[in-house]
Amino acid sequence: MNEAGVDLGGLQAAPEIRAQAWLNTPAPITLAGLRGRVVVLHAFQMLCPGCVAHGTPQATRIEHTFAGAEVQVLGIHTVFEHHAVMGRPALEVFIHEYRLTFPIAIDMPGVRSPIPQTMQAYELNGTPSLVLIDRAGRVRLSHFGHIDDMEVGARIAALLAEAAPALVS
Amino acid sequence: MNEAGVDLGGLQAAPEIRAQAWLNTPAPITLAGLRGRVVVLHAFQMLCPGCVAHGTPQATRIEHTFAGAEVQVLGIHTVFEHHAVMGRPALEVFIHEYRLTFPIAIDMPGVRSPIPQTMQAYELNGTPSLVLIDRAGRVRLSHFGHIDDMEVGARIAALLAEAAPALVS
Amino acid sequence: MNEAGVDLGGLQAAPEIRAQAWLNTPAPITLAGLRGRVVVLHAFQMLCPGCVAHGTPQATRIEHTFAGAEVQVLGIHTVFEHHAVMGRPALEVFIHEYRLTFPIAIDMPGVRSPIPQTMQAYELNGTPSLVLIDRAGRVRLSHFGHIDDMEVGARIAALLAEAAPALVS
Amino acid sequence: MNEAGVDLGGLQAAPEIRAQAWLNTPAPITLAGLRGRVVVLHAFQMLCPGCVAHGTPQATRIEHTFAGAEVQVLGIHTVFEHHAVMGRPALEVFIHEYRLTFPIAIDMPGVRSPIPQTMQAYELNGTPSLVLIDRAGRVRLSHFGHIDDMEVGARIAALLAEAAPALVS
Numbered sequence: 001m002n003e004a005g006v007d008l009g010g011l012q013a014a015p016e017i018r019a020q021a022w023l024n025t026p027a028p029i030t031l032a033g034l035r036g037r038v039v040v041l042h043a044f045q046m047l048c049p050g051c052v053a054h055g056t057p058q059a060t061r062i063e064h065t066f067a068g069a070e071v072q073v074l075g076i077h078t079v080f081e082h083h084a085v086m087g088r089p090a091l092e093v094f095i096h097e098y099r100l101t102f103p104i105a106i107d108m109p110g111v112r113s114p115i116p117q118t119m120q121a122y123e124l125n126g127t128p129s130l131v132l133i134d135r136a137g138r139v140r141l142s143h144f145g146h147i148d149d150m151e152v153g154a155r156i157a158a159l160l161a162e163a164a165p166a167l168v169s
Numbered sequence: 170m171n172e173a174g175v176d177l178g179g180l181q182a183a184p185e186i187r188a189q190a191w192l193n194t195p196a197p198i199t200l201a202g203l204r205g206r207v208v209v210l211h212a213f214q215m216l217c218p219g220c221v222a223h224g225t226p227q228a229t230r231i232e233h234t235f236a237g238a239e240v241q242v243l244g245i246h247t248v249f250e251h252h253a254v255m256g257r258p259a260l261e262v263f264i265h266e267y268r269l270t271f272p273i274a275i276d277m278p279g280v281r282s283p284i285p286q287t288m289q290a291y292e293l294n295g296t297p298s299l300v301l302i303d304r305a306g307r308v309r310l311s312h313f314g315h316i317d318d319m320e321v322g323a324r325i326a327a328l329l330a331e332a333a334p335a336l337v338s
Numbered sequence: 339m340n341e342a343g344v345d346l347g348g349l350q351a352a353p354e355i356r357a358q359a360w361l362n363t364p365a366p367i368t369l370a371g372l373r374g375r376v377v378v379l380h381a382f383q384m385l386c387p388g389c390v391a392h393g394t395p396q397a398t399r400i401e402h403t404f405a406g407a408e409v410q411v412l413g414i415h416t417v418f419e420h421h422a423v424m425g426r427p428a429l430e431v432f433i434h435e436y437r438l439t440f441p442i443a444i445d446m447p448g449v450r451s452p453i454p455q456t457m458q459a460y461e462l463n464g465t466p467s468l469v470l471i472d473r474a475g476r477v478r479l480s481h482f483g484h485i486d487d488m489e490v491g492a493r494i495a496a497l498l499a500e501a502a503p504a505l506v507s
Numbered sequence: 508m509n510e511a512g513v514d515l516g517g518l519q520a521a522p523e524i525r526a527q528a529w530l531n532t533p534a535p536i537t538l539a540g541l542r543g544r545v546v547v548l549h550a551f552q553m554l555c556p557g558c559v560a561h562g563t564p565q566a567t568r569i570e571h572t573f574a575g576a577e578v579q580v581l582g583i584h585t586v587f588e589h590h591a592v593m594g595r596p597a598l599e600v601f602i603h604e605y606r607l608t609f610p611i612a613i614d615m616p617g618v619r620s621p622i623p624q625t626m627q628a629y630e631l632n633g634t635p636s637l638v639l640i641d642r643a644g645r646v647r648l649s650h651f652g653h654i655d656d657m658e659v660g661a662r663i664a665a666l667l668a669e670a671a672p673a674l675v676s
Contacts, residue, residue, distance in 0.1 A: 047597075047604050052559055065319045085597035090554075093589045097554050150234045153322030161330030216428075216435050221390055254428035259385075262420045266385050403657045488572045491660030499668030 011138040014039070014131070015121035017076060019105035021088060023095060029074065029103055031137060037070045038159045041131035042102075043078045043119060046086055046094040048127045054146055055128025056098065063102050065153060069160060070135075075104035078119040078127060083109075132156065136165040180307040183208070183300070184290035186245060188274035190257060192264060198243065198272055200306060206239045207328045210300035211271075212247045212288060215255055215263040217296045223315055224297025225267065232271050234322060238329060239304075244273035247288040247296060252278075301325065305334040349476040352377070352469070353459035355414060357443035359426060361433060367412065367441055369475060375408045376497045379469035380440075381416045381457060384424055384432040386465045392484055393466025394436065401440050403491060407498060408473075413442035416457040416465060421447075470494065474503040518645040521546070521638070522628035524583060526612035528595060530602060536581065536610055538644060544577045545666045548638035549609075550585045550626060553593055553601040555634045561653055562635025563605065570609050572660060576667060577642075582611035585626040585634060590616075639663065643672040 014031055022028045031039060042059035044051035056075075063073045079086045088106060095104060107116035122131060125144040132141040132155055141155055183200055191197045200208060211228035213220035225244075232242045248255045257275060264273060276285035291300060294313040301310040301324055310324055352369055360366045369377060380397035382389035394413075401411045417424045426444060433442065445454035460469060463482040470479040470493055479493055521538055529535045538546060549566035551558035563582075570580045586593045595613060602611060614623035629638060632651040639648040639662055648662055 047600050049604055061317070061319055065317065065323060082600045085592070085594075085600050087592075090592035090597065093554055093592050097556055148230070148234065149318040150230055150322035153319035154234060154326035157323035157326035158330055161327055216431055218436055251431045254423070254425075254431050256423075259423035259428065262385055262423050266387055399655070399657055403655065403661060486568070486572065487655065487657040488568055488660035491657035492572060492664035495661035495664035496668055499665055 011140070014041075014133040014137055014139045015118065017041075017074070017105050018108040018117040018121070019076075020108045021106045023088075023092065023104045023106070024075075024101060025103035029072075029105070031133065034072050034133075035137050036135050036164045037072050038135060038156060039133040040071060040073045040156065041122075041129075041133065042073065042075045043122070043124055043127055043129040043131065044075060045077065045079050045081075045127045046091055047082060050145065051128040052098075055130070056100070058130075058147075058149060058152065059102065060100065061149065062152065062156065066156060066160075070164075071156060071160065073102040075100065075102055076107055076118055077104060078107045078116050078124065078129075080115045080119060080127075083114070132159060134159045135162060180309070183210075183302040183306055183308045184287065186210075186243070186274050187277040187286040187290070188245075189277045190275045192257075192261065192273045192275070193244075193270060194272035198241075198274070200302065203241050203302075204306050205304050205333045206241050207304060207325060208302040209240060209242045209325065210291075210298075210302065211242065211244045212291070212293055212296055212298040212300065213244060214246065214248050214250075214296045215260055216251060219314065220297040221267075224299070225269070227299075227316075227318060227321065228271065229269065230318065231321065231325065235325060235329075239333075240325060240329065242271040244269065244271055245276055245287055246273060247276045247285050247293065247298075249284045249288060249296075252283070301328060303328045304331055349478070352379075352471040352475055352477045353456065355379075355412070355443050356446040356455040356459070357414075358446045359444045361426075361430065361442045361444070362413075362439060363441035367410075367443070369471065372410050373475050374473050374502045375410050376473060376494060377471040378409060378411045378494065379460075379467075379471065380411065380413045381460070381462055381465055381467040381469065382413060383415065383417050383419075383465045384429055385420060388483065389466040390436075393468070394438070396468075396485075396487060396490065397440065398438065399487065400490065400494065404494060404498075408502075409494060409498065411440040413438065413440055414445055414456055415442060416445045416454050416462065416467075418453045418457060418465075421452070470497060472497045473500055518647070521548075521640040521644055521646045522625065524548075524581070524612050525615040525624040525628070526583075527615045528613045530595075530599065530611045530613070531582075531608060532610035536579075536612070538640065541579050541640075542644050543642050543671045544579050545642060545663060546640040547578060547580045547663065548629075548636075548640065549580065549582045550629070550631055550634055550636040550638065551582060552584065552586050552588075552634045553598055554589060557652065558635040559605075562637070563607070565637075565654075565656060565659065566609065567607065568656065569659065569663065573663060573667075577671075578663060578667065580609040582607065582609055583614055583625055584611060585614045585623050585631065585636075587622045587626060587634075590621070639666060641666045642669055 016031055040062050044055055059073055077091055107118045110116050130143045130147060134140045185200055209231050213224055228242055246260055276287045279285050299312045299316060303309045309328060354369055378400050382393055397411055415429055445456045448454050468481045468485060472478045523538055547569050551562055566580055584598055614625045617623050637650045637654060641647045647666060
């Protein structure tokens with residue numbers, strides 16, 4: 001039972017990110033290393049119109065709104081189509097042009113599947129997707145498509161307000 | 170010390186609303202009667218462009234985003250200029266045309282002052298203003314002008330996550 | 339046949355504006371006196387949400403976009419409901435708060451009808467309505483509701499490009 | 508002297524488009540072949556944020572607003588930086604994802620210059636740029652950056668209203 005009296009025992013532990021590379025960070029990042037913080041995972045493709053118009057700017061707004069709080073925004077480039085033109089060099093230009101500053105993982109290519117591995121592990125339906133992971137490392141929201149800023153702010157703040165787990169968890 | 174370990178002893182208790190009338194509610198509302206809930210106070214004037222464009226639609230979004238939660242959105246029509254054309258009949262048309270559904274108080278006129286009494290008590294600087302009142306009836310935010318949806322959502326959710334006070338408070 | 343080879347003979351001559359008062363102008367304005375210019379008539383009500391959000395700001399953009407051209411933007415306050423709260427004093431506050439600078443007529447009240455006289459004469463279906471009158475004083479567009487800026491700009495420019503009629507017309 | 512009494516003799520004839528390839532058209536397009544029509548040239552780069560957010564959607568709106576009129580919208584992909592990741596395969600994905608339907612030229616690479624040849628010929632300052640070419644094949648507007656829809660609509664309509672030149676021009 002957590003502090004709100006809800007049994008979270010059945011919640012999915014967030015699968016670890018499987019990155020072939022990390023950008024915007026001096027070193028690779030693991031969810032395990034972020035335990036105790038709220039993690040916002042923004043899954044996107046650089047040529048997905050809904051990502052460029054809504055999801056990615058929203059991720060930047062999350063980064064700014066919760067600056068200084070125990071929140072970590074992570075992008076994950078989950079290319080599941082048009083792989084040839086959304087490789088690392090193209091993504092680096094995209095990050096530069098759109099001035100993205102949060103760390104971004106390049107998802108590990110799928111094995112015998114166009115869908116990359118982290119995207120598969122999270123069972124995402126497409127891009128953009130927003131995944132919220134609580135301080136204890138559990139998936140608390142996985143949303144495909146548009147979601148309002150106010151609701152996003154509320155959900156992150158609600159997770160922030162939860163007590164951090166004992167670090168042995 | 171509250172549940173987050175922050176001493177809120179110095180916080181202002183939210184002054185009671187002094188209404189000459191209430192609209193969109195079968196009976197007058199008191200903050201005292203809302204103790205235990207988070208109260209969102211949207212102070213506006215019906216002919217204030219910033220209210221019509223931003224503040225009032227945001228109040229409606231708050232109402233919808235937190236529907237079902239222990240949040241009460243209240244409007245307060247704090248007319249401090251052009252009183253003659255923003256009286257109750259005009260406000261009623263405004264509420265009808267803009268399909269506002271949250272309860273709205275008409276602030277009690279000031280005594281020897283154009284500024285109405287609740288607006289004075291809250292020391293608001295103008296309209297729109299957003300005031301957040303916690304479950305214990307204390308003012309936790311008083312913001313004049315534009316404020317982003319994400320931050321509003323986060324602040325309300327943070328207050329929601331606080332334990333309700335003992336009802337003897 | 340006009341200069342584009344289209345027979346405009348059947349077009350409605352724009353009915354003269356029947357104003358009980360004019361605001362934002364030192365003297366009353368007549369369409370007859372504007373012959374030779376393109377006239378943009380913005381019919382609105384100050385408490386009509388679609389007017390405040392779209393129609394009225396668009397009229398201001400027309401004024402600015404065609405500043406210096408032979409275009410005259412005119413507002414007409416065509417109150418057909420809630421008359422009591424949209425009288426001249428209220429409209430004056432509205433004009434002040436929204437910083438409207440184009441001349442605005444207050445439509446003459448209807449006789450045994452809530453619909454004011456100019457609104458009746460133009461057979462408008464509601465507010466906001468945009469009426470375009472050509473250099474020869476003929477109605478060339480009467481549009482109720484939302485209309486895109488690009489199309490508005492194109493239609494006004496097309497009328498501007500027409501030769502001015504001989505002033506004896 | 509043109510029909511508006513303005514001497515356009517000094518105007519620049521629009522340089523012919525130098526394309527290495529054309530997309531969204533069964534055959535290459537020449538400005539010469541469009542003489543008599545108004546041509547809207549939208550110069551962009553697929554990874555330029557201002558293009559994606561404003562310029563390119565505006566080009567689509569032009570296409571729709573002037574559908575049926577003697578207006579031809581043409582895109583030109585004028586890549587002057589990050590060439591490696593904005594080649595034809597990437598552009599094809601961009602066109603597909605953003606559902607662009609107007610013909611798009613891929614500008615011919617510059618000789619000993621990162622700036623492609625058509626972009627050089629038009630002396631464009633960057634992307635997005637909007638170039639309007641009149642029925643006689645002359646450049647009448649070359650605008651770098653944001654420009655309002657209303658003004659764009661007005662300028663195109665003004666060019667449309669000009670008499671087509673004798674086709675011997």
